[in-house]
Amino acid sequence: MAAYVLNMPPVARLSDEQFYQICQANRDLRLELTVDGELIIMPPTGGETGKINSDLIADLVVWNRQAKLGIVFDSSTGFKLPNGAKRSPDAAWIPVAKWNNLTTDEKQKFLPLCPDFVIELRSSTDNLVTLQNKMQEYIANGAVLGWLINPQDKQIEIYRLGKEVELLNSPQSISGESILSGFVLNLEPIWS
Template sequence: MNALTLNLDTVNLTDDQFYELCRRNQNFRFERTQTGELIVMPPVGGESGRREADFITDLGIWNRHTNLGIVFSSSTVFKLPNGANRSPDAAWIQRQRWDALTPIQRRKFPAIAPDFVIELRSATDDLQDLQDKMQEYLDNGVQLGWLINPQDQRVEIYRFRRPVEVLNLPSDLSGEDTLPEFVLKLNLFSD
């Protein structure tokens, strides 16, 4: 099942209305584009869900040791500076940036772009849509992003103000300066 995009250009949901829509329909995952289109995200299958959980676990363990920031799951919606509401499969924000938000800003959909995101392509995801989403993250201030694509056995690395780097069958990924000493081991291409 592919994501369903609804054109709501005449509805113009406010941020509070979008939040209420999500809260009242918790069995669905929604995103909203910069232009106000509502995207209904399909659930992922077992393999994608397992891999996503592994990535979040590894990121969380690293973060507990370093205490440098906050880790978020795919259930978290971020309001990006361009107005879009997006949910990466995993995200991380530097602690001082997170702490600068008020408790109310943290409680709803935080109006902040993560410093780091992971998108894991599931069997039903359109690659171009994910590549566009990754570029949108960079355009809104994300410093580092990984688009992990098991179907094509490659990873696209997105860095702020740098060209996309494509790696074929990498065994691991480095968090570079954004996530110091974080290394994500990739065994998904051998499963």
């Protein structure tokens, strides 16, 4: 099932608090708000996508527990990007210093920052162009590294701050580069 987009403006423009309250009242829904005020309602993922995403998060968490460099977030975490959009990447990471600079109240709600690292995992119903635009939005708002993982085509698009998108076909693994020093994601289970 594809995501639904509710075109709110000019009927209503949700404040940060209103959007937060809508999300709290509808915890079973995955909601995002674009910079243009469109409310995106995303259905739950299927089993295959959920399994892959869980494995991605687990690998990232295990590396992070050993490296102790930052904080890992799952797909239920909301981020308020500098452009005003509210997004929830499938996986995200920020350095520990960014986390420590947030107030207690900021940690309880949508985090008022863009993650340094993001992963978006394309499910069979996701529109590729929509995800590519979302990845560009993360980079434009301060993400340093992002991976768009596309199991259907066995491809990964790597997004880096200040660089062209790199497309890899059927790579066996991918490195977290200097931002996630020592992190290498094995992709073989995703392609099989």
